[in-house]
Amino acid sequence: MGRAIQQFFFKTAFFRPSLAIAPDPRRCYLHPRANAGIMMGLRVRGCKKNIDIQREDREDFMGELIASLQRLQEIELELNRIRKGEEAKLRQISGASRKIVRLDDDLLDLGRTSDQLQRESNALELEVKTREAAVTKHREELLKARTNKDYATILTAINTEKADTSKIEQLALEKLTEVEGFQAQITTREEEKSGIQARQDKVQAALDAYRAETADERERLEQSRKEASTTLPASALSTFTRVADHHEGEALAEVLKIHPKREEYACGGCNMQIPLDSVNTLRSRDEIRFCASCGRIHYLADTQVVRA
Numbered sequence: 001m002g003r004a005i006q007q008f009f010f011k012t013a014f015f016r017p018s019l020a021i022a023p024d025p026r027r028c029y030l031h032p033r034a035n036a037g038i039m040m041g042l043r044v045r046g047c048k049k050n051i052d053i054q055r056e057d058r059e060d061f062m063g064e065l066i067a068s069l070q071r072l073q074e075i076e077l078e079l080n081r082i083r084k085g086e087e088a089k090l091r092q093i094s095g096a097s098r099k100i101v102r103l104d105d106d107l108l109d110l111g112r113t114s115d116q117l118q119r120e121s122n123a124l125e126l127e128v129k130t131r132e133a134a135v136t137k138h139r140e141e142l143l144k145a146r147t148n149k150d151y152a153t154i155l156t157a158i159n160t161e162k163a164d165t166s167k168i169e170q171l172a173l174e175k176l177t178e179v180e181g182f183q184a185q186i187t188t189r190e191e192e193k194s195g196i197q198a199r200q201d202k203v204q205a206a207l208d209a210y211r212a213e214t215a216d217e218r219e220r221l222e223q224s225r226k227e228a229s230t231t232l233p234a235s236a237l238s239t240f241t242r243v244a245d246h247h248e249g250e251a252l253a254e255v256l257k258i259h260p261k262r263e264e265y266a267c268g269g270c271n272m273q274i275p276l277d278s279v280n281t282l283r284s285r286d287e288i289r290f291c292a293s294c295g296r297i298h299y300l301a302d303t304q305v306v307r308a
């Protein structure tokens, strides 16, 4: 900014604060809060510093109820940031637990079926042995046969026994092959399960480390929240909590001036336009007013608040 323009700007800022926004209207859209530094005639580089100045001066400009809610929201958002750091890990852990439960169910079913087939195969093999013993006995009888008729009868019995035995043997073998198939599936599932368990343990360790890292900060914030809550009326606190739960801790939304010259405003939470009379009510009364569209609680940037 040239020196002449700067001087003009500072003068304007001093006598007619609302006009001081005009030289750089983009600020209204990009970062409405940044206007405060300019309007108070302060040339401050960088948004963060601007905001720090506003925070110091906020008490003078704003009603105590809305200011308290803003403090509470800042704490709530910090706590939410910490919680968000846990969320992905918690999701991974519970996802892994669900997969492990499914795999355990599968393993139980596969184990039962495999055991059943193994029992059937064992029974068939036992039957094969019984029939083989019978064949051996028939062979001994064959040697002792006295007539051709006896010999033929015994031979027929042996052949029938052999044919049946062969069928049973085949069936027992098929069942054993099936058992092997099920055992292979069980091995695959078990490997999958131990892989998932190892990953889950790793995420759990990371979660524990994160919790230990953030414990002090969390405790400090929770204490601050407790303190901030005690300054608020119970009804305002319960309203705040309800809206915050609905919007991930973001209960408040700033009223944004969306046109540098016209009195047009929008909700900083949902971008829907806000009627001018609502904005004027906010300027004159320290009370909770909700966005008609998203339900967040509106507050005015320091630049929009009229000093009482």
Ligand SMILES: [Zn+2]
Binding pocket: 253, 267, 268, 269, 270, 271, 272, 291, 292, 293, 294, 295, 296
């Ligand atoms: Zn809204």
